[in-house]
Amino acid sequence: MALSARGQQWARLSSDMLIWTVIQDLWEPETNPNGYISLGVAENALMHDELTKYIHANIDLPSNGLTYGDGGKGTKKLRAAMARFLTRKLNPVTPFEPSQICITNGVTSSIDHMSSIIADPGDTFLLGQPHYGAFIPDIELRPGTKVAQVAFGDVDPLSLEAVSAYERTIESCKARKQKVAGLVLCNPHNPLGRCYPREYIIELMKVCQKHQVHLISDEIYALSVFRQSDPTDESVIPFTSLASIPTDGLIDPALTHIIYGLSKDFGANGLRLGCIVSQHNQELQTALTTVSIYSYVSSLTDSIATKLLSDDGFVDWYIEENNKRLQAQYELVVAWAEKHSIEYTRGVNAAFFLWVNLGKTHSKSVQTGKLKEKEVDSAKKLRLRRVEESANEPAEASTGVDAHNDAGSDIDTVVNDALLEQKVFLASGVQFGSEKPGWFRIVFSQNPKLLHLGLERIERALGLSE
Ligand SMILES: Cc1ncc(COP(=O)(O)O)c(C=O)c1O
Incomplete structure (x- = not known):
């Protein structure tokens, strides 16, 4: 057939x-x-x-864990725990609220949702090279959108000089009547294992504002930063979350979004837990309410993650x-x-x-x-x-x-x-x-x-x- x-x-x-x-x-x-x-x-x-031991000792499935819970965006408890945890760890300009968070079954689903919601089929997302390989299928496969890779030649992709390459790519897309809907940044960077300088993110915010492009920061490795500085290596850059930079005068905050998940910082790929954090775009949150049923997290994962993220001492x-x-x-x-x-x-x-x-x-x-x-x-x-x-x-x-x-x-x-x-x-x-x-x-x-x-x-x- x-x-x-x-x-x-x-x-x-x-x-x-x-x-x-x-x-x-x-x-x-x-x-x-x-x-x-x-x-x-x-x-x-x-x-x-350590994590399996913690899970075995703390698993506690409430009876409503056998229901559809509070809906596809995750339980109220988990969204509150995630909001508090990320506020403690990412230093956002304004604290995260549970209503600004949609829990998904992994960052893969978060990216798939974002691609569908902010772009129409055929629209383009920018990805600087090199990039996490699966970004291409995650962005393109189901939503029918396209990735335009941004090449840097001999310029370091994480140096300030590289930002202009994004703008050049946007302009050549426009010249081909191709709409650029979004830019996906992976910070800290997979596969380079480095962090973007704060000034770089600021410059990208300006470019995205100028061309009305959504800026999505995949911060799935945000807490796996094992050297803050190194006197023998001046290229070591501390991590800066997109949410920690005031948007005033730089970008419409509705164009900025963060993605996070437990796969990497908690070594827990198999739990399948990710989230979209969008603080200033109510319509996007409403659209997510509709499609979140396709990325429902199991109640087991929901309850384990709630316990874990609320346990400041252990975390x-x-x-x-x-x-x-x-x-x-x-x-x-x-x-x-x-x-x-x-x-x-x-x-x-x-x-x-x-x-x-x-x-x-x-x-x-x-x-x-x-x-x-x-x-x-x-x-x-x-x-x-x-x-x-x-x-x-x-x-x-x-x-x-x-x-x-x-x-x-x-x-x-x-x-x-x-x-x-x-x-x-x-x-x-x-x-x-x-x-x-x-x-x-x-x-x-x-x-x-x-x-x-x-x-x-x-x-x-x-x-x-x-
Ligand atoms: C940058 C990045 N984003 C997303 C993912 C996928 O994450 P998840 O397991 O939450 O779907 C990975 C996994 O390698 C990754 O490196």
Whole structure:
């Protein structure tokens, strides 16, 4: 039975999402010794023991947990707890109110909602490169909107100089009669692990006001900031929430929105809890009331999150301890990169990623004879191109200023294949719209034993093992 064109496109995309293959075949010493080690999925396992213990000790499902509760936006208790928690942590200009918050089953759903609500099919969202890979499907797939990637060339994407590239992209969209509805910022940045300077956000607010573009700040890593400053690395920037900057004279506050969730700072991807915080846009809140039924959070998650976020003592300890552990893991992975002369981004102080140039290291190993040069098989190249083309298919109404990244260079494919051959999975820069070939994202928040094993496998893939 034929599916819709949309259904067929989704079916095609699914078969090429390697991540789902990998997570069904993960390494486990007893039961699956030949499985993959994943340092590719943005999960933080460093506090799993503590959080599961806390959940078991505190779970308390009220009898109305078996009803539809207070509606799709989350219970009143959870929205109040989230408002209080975020007010304590994000330093907003005005305290958050429960009525300004819509709870969703993960930030993924928050982004999907925002795309549908602020843009019409064919309208455009801007994403600076590189960016969290799944932003593209989250923004485009169901709402039928388009992403225009913003390229920075040799300019640091988090430097003030980069802001003008957003405005140039808006102008070229306008010249093509393409409406730019929104700009999604990820602060702290995935995959770069850095924070945007306050002045950068201010300049972006001005650009968004000038062109009447919604500014959505995905702050899902807001509390995973493990170095506030570093005398040896001046590029370390403290975190600033969009909500903490007064909008007066800069932007209509109705154009500003924050997204948050428990997946990253609490290492709890599986609980599926996110939220949209929009303080000054009542119509958006009303629209969310209508669609929130599609992102209902389970009452179990709702009640656990309410308890957790109301427990200031535990939360404050948890965040501090998590950041200590992230710092230790960060130091470990940086020392490893230094030891092997692997190029990596500086200024990392947040999230749990190191962005590394494995392409360069691989090429060096080929030149020095430590690795044999490999041909990229042309069928694979073709397959990658097809994925890209189908991802662009709904583009009929609007083509996007920059076509999404091409299928990646040979070196991306060669390194990716070499990693998979050694049964280690990393996210490739190709999925993140990296402008430069050969870059990969190492997630360093797995438990230390797994991280060591993963790094050893990367060494083998790159011809670095002694
Ligand atoms: C920047 C960013 N936003 C959203 C998500 C998805 O979050 P959730 O698990 O809440 O859907 C991720 C997960 O990697 C992410 O890195």
